[in-house]
């Protein structure tokens with residue numbers, strides 16, 4: 001039995017600033033494992049912390065190498081995205097000119113029928129799936145211009161993804177799963193990690209292994225892991241798909257508050273109209289385009 005996420009947010013002092021690499025010193029997991037996990041689950045940011053509430057936008061260092069990309073530019077800009085799958089010789093066109101813009105700190109819900117392409121869209125925008133046509137710019141980087149390694153680096157630096165499958169690492173405890181990507185990025189802040197676990201209601205499970213957790217508990221650990229690195233954007237694919245209504249409400253409220261607190265944008269796929277209504281904007285994917 002888990003208790004609901006703790007929702008009150010207070011400004012922290014020392015933990016508002018990301019820790020230096022000293023927290024990474026004791027980290028001895030293999031790079032191969034790290035790379036797999038980065039592809040499969042959440043990815044970390046190396047760049048500067050997005051502005052906290054109260055900070056002016058102008059003081060946050062730009063995360064992109066491109067000096068023409070300003071902080072006020074969209075975190076995600078996808079234009080005319082086309083993506084097809086070849087299913088045993090039959091071409092399925094899932095995205096058919098989909099376009100979207102997500103501003104810094106903006107929280108956008110994506111809804112649509114099962115099979116309409118929501119996960120595919122997130123995978124494309126996260127640079128995990130190639131696309132056939134159109135343009136995607138994420139955190140100032142044009143995906144089509146990046147090599148595989150550069151896309152991996154982008155995901156490690158700016159983008160966090162919570163997938164429909166949580167992809168927790170079975171050999172690590174909840175606490176070490178939460179810390180995993182942040183340690184790779186040299187950004188593990190134990191106080192922030194404990195805070196996240198508490199807010200998401202999994203702090204009492206910190207020493208357990210994923211196999212001992214319910215689906216909903218695993219999902220909340222995956223969310224904590226994604227936020228542990230303070231990404232520029234959090235992409236979440238049905239992050240409450242395994243939760244009961246009350247816990248879903250609490251988790252989405254906590255996610256909302258946490259992304260606001262860190263300044264991250266949120267792109268959330270959900271089947272719940274009620275949860276979608278809690279975000280700034282809602283887009284419906286249908287026929288391969290957003291309406």
Ligand SMILES: Nc1ncnc2c1ncn2[C@@H]1O[C@H](COP(=O)(O)OP(=O)(O)OP(=O)(O)O)[C@@H](O)[C@H]1O
Pocket residue numbers: 085086087092094112113114115116117118119120121
């Ligand atoms: N690797 C693949 N090969 C072939 N077809 C695929 C592949 N991945 C997805 N599809 C197809 O693309 C369509 C969109 O799938 P996707 O998983 O993006 O839907 P979704 O909107 O996320 O659905 P759900 O709400 O059920 O999660 C589906 O028809 C699916 O069968």
Ligand SMILES: [Mg+2]
Pocket residue numbers: 118119120164237
């Ligand atoms: Mg899906």
